[in-house]
Amino acid sequence: MKCRCGIPCATRTSWTHENPGRKFVACKNFNHETGQRGYNTFYWVDKEQTDWQRDVINVLVAEKHRVVTELSIVKVRFTCLEHEKKEVI
Template identity: 50%
Template sequence: MAANFACGLPIARRTSWTNENPGHKFVASKFYNYEIGQRGCNTFEWHDEDIVHWQKDVTSMLEAEKHSILKSRLVSESYEKDRLVEELEKMKKKSL
């Protein structure tokens, strides 16, 4: 594989983490933005075999678990922040 596509843009080997193609390898322009589908010079190639259903299911479950863990951390951090703000307010009132 060459370091650049025919358009001259550098390529990057990436892994898809979408629900449709979790773990699927591809190459695209180094400037590829999967969120908006912009592919630099519009060159895009899958670089592995299709995944089987159980792989997709396991990857999707792991991704959901990761999101759940991150969400619980965010809730916990938000609670801690609120608690600290409340403590700070109490301290300010005591000092007045």
């Protein structure tokens, strides 16, 4: 499918708090930061989520971010320990 601007549309995934994980089709000129949609070619691919689905997905996304952050901290600590060990030897 092409947008009115002539560019093929793209299928993307929303990760907003209101629509986490929902698929949509939009003009490739769509700017997720400003919300501008090129020639307003936009439609959801899937049906609207229930409040429960939205809440569960948002909790899982937050948990993923927490785990990734903790992993980064552990990697930095491990690197520091390796560096300290090399200095002792």
